[in-house]
Amino acid sequence: MADSGGGESTLTVLVALGANAAIGVMKLVAGLLTGSAAMLAEAAHSAADTATEGLLLTALRRSERRPDRRHPFGYGKERFFWSLIAAVSIFVSGGVFAIYEGVRTIIGEEGEQTLAWLAYAVLGASFVIEGISWLQAARQVRAESTAHHQSVREFLRATDDPTVKTVFFEDSAALIGLVIAFAGVGLHQLTGSGLWDGIASLLIGLLLAGVAYILGSTNKGLLIGRQADARLVYAVRDRLNARPEVEQVVDLLTMQLGTDQVLVCARLDFDDALGAADLERACVAIDADLRAEFPDLDEIFLEPVPRTDPEVRERVLRRYGPDVGSAGGSVAPNIPS
Numbered sequence: 479m480a481d482s483g484g485g486e487s488t489l490t491v492l493v494a495l496g497a498n499a500a501i502g503v504m505k506l507v508a509g510l511l512t513g514s515a516a517m518l519a520e521a522a523h524s525a526a527d528t529a530t531e532g533l534l535l536t537a538l539r540r541s542e543r544r545p546d547r548r549h550p551f552g553y554g555k556e557r558f559f560w561s562l563i564a565a566v567s568i569f570v571s572g573g574v575f576a577i578y579e580g581v582r583t584i585i586g587e588e589g590e591q592t593l594a595w596l597a598y599a600v601l602g603a604s605f606v607i608e609g610i611s612w613l614q615a616a617r618q619v620r621a622e623s624t625a626h627h628q629s630v631r632e633f634l635r636a637t638d639d640p641t642v643k644t645v646f647f648e649d650s651a652a653l654i655g656l657v658i659a660f661a662g663v664g665l666h667q668l669t670g671s672g673l674w675d676g677i678a679s680l681l682i683g684l685l686l687a688g689v690a691y692i693l694g695s696t697n698k699g700l701l702i703g704r705q706a707d708a709r710l711v712y713a714v715r716d717r718l719n720a721r722p723e724v725e726q727v728v729d730l731l732t733m734q735l736g737t738d739q740v741l742v743c744a745r746l747d748f749d750d751a752l753g754a755a756d757l758e759r760a761c762v763a764i765d766a767d768l769r770a771e772f773p774d775l776d777e778i779f780l781e782p783v784p785r786t787d788p789e790v791r792e793r794v795l796r797r798y799g800p801d802v803g804s805a806g807g808s809v810a811p812n813i814p815s
Contacts, residue, residue, distance in 0.1 A: 487641045488538055490618050494645045495531035497611040498524045498652075501604045508600040512593045515583040515672070516662035517600070519576035519679035523655055523686060524604075526572030527648050533564040534641045541736055551777060554736015555701060561640035562697035568648065569690035573683045580680030583672055597663045605656050612649035618642050626707075636707060639737045640697050651689045655682045706732040706740040706774070714742060714772065723749055723760040726785050729794050739776040742768070747785040757782060 502524030509517035537560030545552040619642060623633035637643055662678020665671075705711065711732055718727045729745040748757055761780045768775055783790050 486618050486621075487639060488535070490615050490642055490645050491531050491534045491538065493614045494611045494649060495528060495535070497607045498527040498531060501607055501652075502528055504600045504604060508593075508597050512597045512663075514597050514659075514663055514666070515579045515675045516659040516678035516682065517597050519579050519682045520601075520604070520655055520659045522575040522579075523572045523652065523682060526568050526570075526686065527652060529567045529571055530564040530644065530648060533560050533567060534644060536560050537564075538641060551735050551741065552739065554734075554739045554776075557737055558640060558697050558700040561644055562694060562701065564644055565690045565693035565697060568686055568693070573686035573690060576679050576683030576686060578683075580676045580678070580683055583676030583679060594663060594667045598660070601656055601660050601663070605653065608649060608652045608656065611645075612653060615642060615646040615649050619646050638700065638704075638707075638734050640693070640700065643696065644693055647689050647693060651685050655685055658682055658685070700734055703733045706734060706742075710740065710772065710774065714744075714768065714775075717768065717771065718744055718746060718764070721760075721764060723752060723756075723764075725749055728783055728785050728787075728790060735776055738774050740772075740774045741777045741779075742775055743779045743781070745781045745783045745790060748782050 502521055505517055505521035505524055508514070509521050537557040540560065541554050541557035543553040543556075619630055619633060622637070622639075622642070623630045626633055628636065634643055634646070658678050658681050662675045665674035665678075711730065714732075715727055715730050718724055718730070724746050726747040727744060728747050729743075731743040733741045735741050748760065752760065764780060765778050768778055785791075
């Protein structure tokens with residue numbers, strides 16, 4: 479699953495990279511020839527998107543390196559880091575310039591619009607090319623949301639693959655930005671006032687800032703150390719509780735180490751009748767069974783603890799609150815997502 483998803487994500491990013499590079503050149507030429515602030519803002523938009531795809535390719539490549547002595551849990555979070563930098567790039571390279579260009583046009587001297595037909599032609603061609611990139615991203619989002627038994631909205635909110643989410647959001651923003659730019663150029667031509675061109679540029683900048691904020695927030699959560707998908711947490715808890723050697727799951731901690739990579743730490747109250755050798759064999763068997771059933775589990779740590787230990791119970795209660803359960807501090811069904 480991880481290999482397939484990685485290849486699909488790379489294809490999606492490469493399609494977006496080629497589309498945005500071609501579109502950016504066309505918009506820049508059209509913006510310089512027509513004098514349209516909205517076209518120049520769109521050129522900056524495409525430049526930011528092109529830089530973003532380059533950063534996402536870096537994220538995909540570096541996150542697939544194998545664990546080593548310095549990074550025993552691997553490099554999976556590289557994908558989150560470079561995706562965060564990509565979000566910053568969208569804001570700085572595209573959003574700030576578009577907002578500046580819009581404000582400059584609104585409060586500056588009235589500029590004359592020329593060759594409006596060229597702007598329309600470039601915007602139309604850009605919409606077609608951008609639409610092809612968006613369709614590839616949307617196809618991957620739909621396929622992965624179906625595979626995870628989620629709606630598209632749920633998948634975009636919960637996914638641990640920031641690359642496909644970034645491409646999907648930036649392509650969606652690009653299509654909306656093209657419509658805004660078309661309206662700005664058209665209203666400028668219709669009314670003769672450059673105010674509309676400036677407003678369009680300003681709206682494009684605000685659109686990019688909003689997308690950058692959404693993507694930045696997502697990657698911040700993943701970098702800090704987000705819990706795995708709640709459904710996976712529940713399933714692992716239930717499998718542990720079902721083991722005959724386990725009396726009770728006292729605590730269960732998970733964290734996303736990378737895309738399709740989850741760290742699991744479980745504190746278990748084992749049957750007191752087990753000897754030391756039996757306990758060791760039980761831990762090995764539990765580890766093997768969990769890995770076989772849940773391929774996303776990258777590292778599994780099992781710690782035998784008594785359920786009545788007051789320090790362990792206190793830590794569990796501090797993390798999950800008083801509703802965690804009354805049976806010795808066991809993990810209740812309301813693990814936060």
